[in-house]
Each structure stands twice: as C-alpha cells, then as structure tokens.
Amino acid sequence: MKTVFINCSPKKRFCASAYFLFLQKMFVGGEKVSEQLRTPADHERILEQVTDAKSVVFCLPLYVDGIPSHVLRFMEKMEAYCRENSLQLNVYCIANNGFIEGKQNEPLMQIFENFCSRAGLFWGGGVGIGGGVMLNVTRIMFFVEIALLVLNTVLSAVNTGNFFPKDAWISFGENAALLLFFNLGVLFYLACMGSHISKGTHSGKKYTRILIPSFIFILFADIFFIIISFFEGGLFRSWLAKKEYTES
Ligand SMILES: Cc1cc2nc3c(=O)[nH]c(=O)nc-3n(C[C@H](O)[C@H](O)[C@H](O)COP(=O)(O)O)c2cc1C
DSSP states (O other): OEEEEEEOOSOSSSOHHHHHHHHHHHTOOSEEEEEEOOSGGGHHHHHHHHHTOSEEEEEEEOBTTBOOHHHHHHHHHHHHHHHHTTOOOEEEEEEEESSSOGGGGHHHHHHHHHHHHHHTOEEEEEEEEESHHHHHHHHHHHHHHHHHHHHHHHHHHHHHSOSOOHHHHHHHHHHHHHHHHHTHHHHHHHHHHHHHHHHTOOOEEEEEEOSSOHHHHHHHHHHHHHHHHHHHOHHHHHHHSOOOOOOO
16 A cells, blocks of 8 residues: 655745654555655656555645645646546645644645545545644754753763763653643644555544644744744845835
C-alpha cells in the first residue's frame, strides 16, 4: 500500500506543513513517498507518483480562506489526469491556518470534497489546524530546549564534574511537557486520521487548534508579528517609506 504525502506549502524552509506531515507520517503504515508541490515543474513528477498509489495526503496552508493558487492549478490537472486514467485514489487533507480557529479551514475542505467528487476519487476526510504558525514555533522551541539541556550538561560537567544536572533536566521536562500539551489536539486527530489512511477508510473532517487560550494566543501573535516585521520590513518599512503622490 503506497501513500503519497504532498507538502503544498510554497515556502522552501520552516513551513508548518512540513511539521504536520512529519507527524502524520508517524501514524501511517506501508510505503510512504514524500513530494513537494511548489511550481508547475512539480506536476508531472507528482502525477507519476500517484498513478500506482492507494492514498494521497495533501498538506497545505489556508490562503485567504481558500486554497493557494498554485495548488488549485495542480488540482485542475490532477482532476483531468485521474478521470483519463480511471484512478481509484483515497484523498486526505491536512490544512493549517495562521489564525487560531481550525474551523476556518472548512471552505478549503469543501473544495477538496468537490474536487474528489469531480475527479471520481474517494474523499477520505481531513484535519483543519488553527494556530499553525505558532505550532510550528513549538517544534523549533523543542530543539532550543534540547540545545539548552546539552549546554547546561556540558557546563555542569566542566564546572562541577556532575554529568546529570537535576535542575536542568527538570526544567527541560517541564518545558517539553508544555510544548507537547500545546500539540495534543493535533496529535490526537492526526493519529486518528493515520489509522484511517492505513485502512483506506473515511475519517471525516476534524478541526483542532493550538491548545492555549485565545487571549494568550493574540498577545503572543502580536509580539511575534511585530518582531517579524522588524526583520522582514513589512509594517515599519511601509510606514516610514517616502510616499510618492501622483497628481490627477
Ligand atoms: C497570502 C496568504 C494568505 C493567508 N490567508 C490566511 C487566512 O485567510 N486565514 C488564516 O488564518 N491564515 C492565513 N494565512 C496564514 C497561513 O495560513 C499560515 O501562515 C500557515 O501556517 C502557513 O503554512 P505553511 O508554513 O505550511 O506555508 C495566509 C498567509 C498568506 C501568505
């Protein structure tokens, strides 16, 4: 049984879709093939891969309450290809969005459902994930925690000869548990869908989010985007940039 996992994020690095696909793959058995859909040059290669597959898992970001345009172009091509070749595929979808409510992915899920119906494919269902950017940050934080633990262990070994600094391990355990907690909803629904993907059965549409209260999410999201805007230049650069006026 072959499952093709398609990362549809246009980002080259650090995309949330890659993180969710990594988690999803842990819960699916059989042959697994990973693909990246970013440009039209990827179309033929991916269509070749799905030809002998049993299931396809699309993992994509929500753009303007819908599907990113480069994914739509591929779906148009795939619809025609599946009909021409009478492919019998199970299609699943993992969608993530920046705002906190995973339910915002509902229109995107409906588009996938309609796509399956038009292409003659089996709609297996999907998981919509809110707070995708922040969940992606939790995986980076996990690696930062590991690096801090290693650093503390080395410093403790050098300074006191103790290779097991208890406080550093307790702090690591607490922080790792907190990061895991934030991800519990995602892990639960991806585990459930993984079991359906392995069996080729219908999993239904499920929506989840990062498990923190909304007011904390908004606070952290505001701080995060202000910092990002400093680096990317979006907000402040456009405020401070000299404006050009045209006389009408
Ligand atoms: C052009 C564009 C449109 C977006 N539209 C929405 C939106 O309508 N709702 C939302 O919650 N997030 C929106 N986002 C945020 C993305 O869904 C979010 O950053 C997602 O985690 C990106 O996933 P990726 O890292 O896998 O590409 C948008 C982002 C971009 C760049």
